[in-house]
Every structure is written in C-alpha cells, then in structure tokens.
Amino acid sequence: MSGLRGDRLVLGWIGLQGLSAAGDAVWTVALAWTAVQVASPAVAGLVVAAGTLPRAVVLLVGGILADRLQTRWVMLLVNAVRVVVLVVTAVLVAVHGASVPLLALAAAGFGICDAIYIPSAATIGRQLVPPETLPEYAGASQTANRLGGMAGAALGGAVVATWGIGGSAVANAVTFGVVVGYLALALRPRYPLPRAESEPAIRGIARGFAHLRDVPATRTLVLTLSGLNLAVSPALSLGLALHVREADWGAHTLGLLNATVGLSAALGALALFRWRPRHEATTGFWFLVLQGGAIAVLAAGPLVTTALACAVIGATSGAASALLSAVFVGTVDGAYLGRMASIQMLGDDVLMPLGMVVFGLFASGAGVAWACAGFGLAMALLMLVPLSRPAIRAISLRPEEELVGSRP
Incomplete structure (x- = not known):
C-alpha cells in the first residue's frame, strides 16, 4: 500500500x-x-x-x-x-x-x-x-x-x-x-476538478450525452462498464443458487461458495497494493475475459469445479473492478466525470433487471449450465471490444517518465 x-x-x-x-x-x-x-x-x-x-x-x-x-x-x-x-x-x-x-x-x-x-x-x-x-x-x-x-x-x-x-x-x-x-x-480535496458551467438541467444532461458521443475512449468505457454486471450478477445470484439446488449440495454450500467469491474479490483488490500493471485498462479487461470463462463453467461440473470458478470470478472481479474504476475516474474529463458516472450507473440499473429475466428464461428453457455458459461466453466476447480499441490499450495512469524508464 x-x-x-x-x-x-x-x-x-x-x-x-x-x-x-x-x-x-x-x-x-x-x-x-x-x-x-x-x-x-x-x-x-x-x-x-x-x-x-x-x-x-x-x-x-x-x-x-x-x-x-x-x-x-x-x-x-x-x-x-x-x-x-x-x-x-x-x-x-x-x-x-x-x-x-x-x-x-x-x-x-x-x-x-x-x-x-x-x-x-x-x-x-x-x-x-x-x-x-x-x-x-x-x-x-x-x-x-x-x-x-x-x-x-x-x-x-x-x-x-x-x-x-x-x-x-x-x-x-x-x-x-x-x-x-x-x-x-477533516476531508479536504487536494486536486480539485474543473467545475461545469451553470446551465439548465436538461441542457447539462444533453451536454453530457454529447460528450459521451464525441469522446470515443470515454464512450467505450461507459458502455462497457454499463454492461459489466449483466453476466456475473445473474450467474452468481440466480445461477449459483439453481446449480446448488439441482446438485442437492445444501444451503450451507451456497453460503460457502458466496463467501469464496467475496474473499477472493477482496484478495484480488488487495493484490494491487503489491503489483501494478503498466496498462491498467488492458489488464482489467483481460481479467474480465477470464471471468467470462469462469462464469461459463460455473454450473458445468462437480463441486470442486464450481468452487474454483467462484474463486476465479471473485479474484478477477476484485482486481478488474479496482483497475477499471481507477481508469474511469482517472481519464474521463473532470468537468464531465459526475455525468459520465451517472450515465454508467443508470445503464447498469436499467439493464440489470432485464439481464436477470433473460437469464431466468434461459435457465428454465435450456438449463442452468447452458445459461451460465451462454452468459459467460457473451461477457468474454463483449470484453474483447474495448481490447480491440488502440485508445483503450494505450491508457496508463503511471507518470510518463516511469513508463519510459520501464521500457527495455
């Protein structure tokens, strides 16, 4: 630290x-x-x-x-x-x-x-x-x-x-x-952000969406992060419970698996105190590709497979969430950061109920294993979109002189 x-x-x-x-x-x-x-x-x-x-x-x-x-x-x-x-x-x-x-x-x-x-x-x-x-x-x-x-x-x-x-x-x-x-x-900001000009609320909201349209890197981050939980939340909250019930492992096992996710997430986030990737966004999105693979096999096998999948989901979630949150906060124009955060959160709030319903329908029709596989693979593919953007791959929060000094 x-x-x-x-x-x-x-x-x-x-x-x-x-x-x-x-x-x-x-x-x-x-x-x-x-x-x-x-x-x-x-x-x-x-x-x-x-x-x-x-x-x-x-x-x-x-x-x-x-x-x-x-x-x-x-x-x-x-x-x-x-x-x-x-x-x-x-x-x-x-x-x-x-x-x-x-x-x-x-x-x-x-x-x-x-x-x-x-x-x-x-x-x-x-x-x-x-x-x-x-x-x-x-x-x-x-x-x-x-x-x-x-x-x-x-x-x-x-x-x-x-x-x-x-x-x-x-x-x-x-x-x-x-x-x-x-x-x-006690709390006093050390690095004040630029303030947006005073204007009617509707115009301020419209200006925020215009900024989202005009800045490709910010648009990619906001749209990708808005859909980030669409796979993992239904899989962990609904899919895991269904799989435990079908396997007859008992409610205590569900509690232990959820605890595994939480503990692994904490360890994944804490790992960043000792290790820092050169390009935070690239590393964060690759973690989420791996997380998609773990979601895909969450309900595909015996208890040991599910437990390992939960550990991977938690660890990648903790590390990726910290990295991508830092990238979002550190790179978005300071005068628009609040509006970009609100748009991202609104997208998550609106899409999440739909994701839960679709996952439930998928699990009812094809089975929970196929639902987890479909959602996990979809997430992995979605995370490849930002990884294909040069502007996202180039992002680094490290000082330029540190990056130059670290190159071979």
Missing part, C-alpha cells in the same frame, strides 16, 4: 466508507425483514425496491450536481439528509409502528439520496490521490466496502431482532453522522 501508507486523511476516509457500508447493510436487512412482517411477499418486494425508480429518475440530475457543485459539500449535505430520514423513520416507528407507507417512503428517500450522492462520491478519489495511486485507492475502497457490507449483513439480523427497525435506523444514522463529521472537519 505504498501510495497510501501514512496518508491518514485518505485512510480515514476509506475506513469510514467501510463503516457506512456496514450501517447500510444493517438497514437493508432491517427493511427487508420488517417489510415481510407487515406485508405480503409481493408488497414487501415493492417496498424493498421502492427506492429504485426515484433513484433512476434523479440519477442524471445527480451527475449534473456532481460536476457543478463542490463535491465535499454535496456529500456532506446528502449524508445529513440521510440522518434526518433515518431519525424521522425511527421516531415514527416508535410512535405509530412500522407500516408499508412509512417503509416505502423511507426507501424512496434513500433512493433519491443515493442518486445525488453516488455521482459525487465517484469523483472524490481523483480529488484525494494522484492518478498513479488511483488503483490502490479503488482497491482499498472496494475492499473496505465489501468487508463493511459483510459485517453489517451479519449483524443486521441481530440488530433488527433485538431493537427492531427503529434501532437499525438509529445505528445507520450514527454511521452517517460520523461520515458527516469527517466531511465537515
């Missing part, structure tokens, strides 16, 4: 990301558990997903705000609003009890907050560390988020069982309060 070692400001921020992820996981578990207690399964599903539509509607506006306003203040204010939403929810639950409208409103409020917060948060790494340190920063951030999410999910059931959703809301509010304090008192 040479680029981050001793950097208390950045390491403190990364640690708080893990704390916030833990709080979010506690809240997510509590929301889902409470929803199934007060409503039918169908209504409970709508409650849990109530934040999805508001998030999609507001996400592009969040990108404009990320490019126009000071990042730290956007993040601070949104987290303060999250604290208010959680505290009000806890008070109303204590006074009136949990209800479907209250839970849905809380979920919708969080969806709106996410839409405004996430594009700004996507730009903060570039403002804290130099470009050559972005892969380490991305790897550390994603590892902290994964570990925090796993810890929060493990604690979430105990918290909601003991103190109910009100206690879970208060616990999450405390984590956001700590983040607000750090943003207000």
Whole structure:
C-alpha cells in the first residue's frame, strides 16, 4: 500500500466508507425483514425496491450536481439528509409502528439520496490521490466496502431482532453522522476538478450525452462498464443458487461458495497494493475475459469445479473492478466525470433487471449450465471490444517518465 501508507486523511476516509457500508447493510436487512412482517411477499418486494425508480429518475440530475457543485459539500449535505430520514423513520416507528407507507417512503428517500450522492462520491478519489495511486485507492475502497457490507449483513439480523427497525435506523444514522463529521472537519480535496458551467438541467444532461458521443475512449468505457454486471450478477445470484439446488449440495454450500467469491474479490483488490500493471485498462479487461470463462463453467461440473470458478470470478472481479474504476475516474474529463458516472450507473440499473429475466428464461428453457455458459461466453466476447480499441490499450495512469524508464 505504498501510495497510501501514512496518508491518514485518505485512510480515514476509506475506513469510514467501510463503516457506512456496514450501517447500510444493517438497514437493508432491517427493511427487508420488517417489510415481510407487515406485508405480503409481493408488497414487501415493492417496498424493498421502492427506492429504485426515484433513484433512476434523479440519477442524471445527480451527475449534473456532481460536476457543478463542490463535491465535499454535496456529500456532506446528502449524508445529513440521510440522518434526518433515518431519525424521522425511527421516531415514527416508535410512535405509530412500522407500516408499508412509512417503509416505502423511507426507501424512496434513500433512493433519491443515493442518486445525488453516488455521482459525487465517484469523483472524490481523483480529488484525494494522484492518478498513479488511483488503483490502490479503488482497491482499498472496494475492499473496505465489501468487508463493511459483510459485517453489517451479519449483524443486521441481530440488530433488527433485538431493537427492531427503529434501532437499525438509529445505528445507520450514527454511521452517517460520523461520515458527516469527517466531511465537515477533516476531508479536504487536494486536486480539485474543473467545475461545469451553470446551465439548465436538461441542457447539462444533453451536454453530457454529447460528450459521451464525441469522446470515443470515454464512450467505450461507459458502455462497457454499463454492461459489466449483466453476466456475473445473474450467474452468481440466480445461477449459483439453481446449480446448488439441482446438485442437492445444501444451503450451507451456497453460503460457502458466496463467501469464496467475496474473499477472493477482496484478495484480488488487495493484490494491487503489491503489483501494478503498466496498462491498467488492458489488464482489467483481460481479467474480465477470464471471468467470462469462469462464469461459463460455473454450473458445468462437480463441486470442486464450481468452487474454483467462484474463486476465479471473485479474484478477477476484485482486481478488474479496482483497475477499471481507477481508469474511469482517472481519464474521463473532470468537468464531465459526475455525468459520465451517472450515465454508467443508470445503464447498469436499467439493464440489470432485464439481464436477470433473460437469464431466468434461459435457465428454465435450456438449463442452468447452458445459461451460465451462454452468459459467460457473451461477457468474454463483449470484453474483447474495448481490447480491440488502440485508445483503450494505450491508457496508463503511471507518470510518463516511469513508463519510459520501464521500457527495455
């Protein structure tokens, strides 16, 4: 972790990301558990997903705000609003009890907050560390988020069982309060990004899409990353469960396989602290070609094959995600970074439900092994598209003099 070692400001921020992820996981578990207690399964599903539509509607506006306003203040204010939403929810639950409208409103409020917060948060790494340190920063951030999410999910059931959703809301509010304090008192951007000019929202959104059209490297990154999870998420969330059920390995095996993915992803991201490829984008996309091959054989054999596939999927996901996230953040025009992040996330949000449905239909008609094979091979082929682009292959976040010095 040479680029981050001793950097208390950045390491403190990364640690708080893990704390916030833990709080979010506690809240997510509590929301889902409470929803199934007060409503039918169908209504409970709508409650849990109530934040999805508001998030999609507001996400592009969040990108404009990320490019126009000071990042730290956007993040601070949104987290303060999250604290208010959680505290009000806890008070109303204590006074009136949990209800479907209250839970849905809380979920919708969080969806709106996410839409405004996430594009700004996507730009903060570039403002804290130099470009050559972005892969380490991305790897550390994603590892902290994964570990925090796993810890929060493990604690979430105990918290909601003991103190109910009100206690879970208060616990999450405390984590956001700590983040607000750090943003207000400690975090200061070192490399400010250029700000976009003030203009009507529709024009700002249109300008973002025009930038996407006019800059080939950015367009390739945004479109490719938008479809990145279309194979791996259905395969791991649906395909793996179907394969375990068909093989009669038991629910405990499913848990262990998912843990294998998570642990391998953390190790893949942490590997970047010791090893840095010369061309981050090229290496990241080749990792994803390998990941596509692992997805293709996920449900094709005995338990050892599935376990190895899970390990490869996790390791390549952790390393590739950190590398490509760093490339995206480090190379996109700073005045458009928030909008490009919002477009990429919107594409992922819109396409993911379709991917799940198509995978389910494929598995129902041809079997889960063929569904995994088809999705995995499609992903591998998709990743060859950016690898065919000279502009993508040439990307490097290292200083030019370091690249020159490393050539034979």
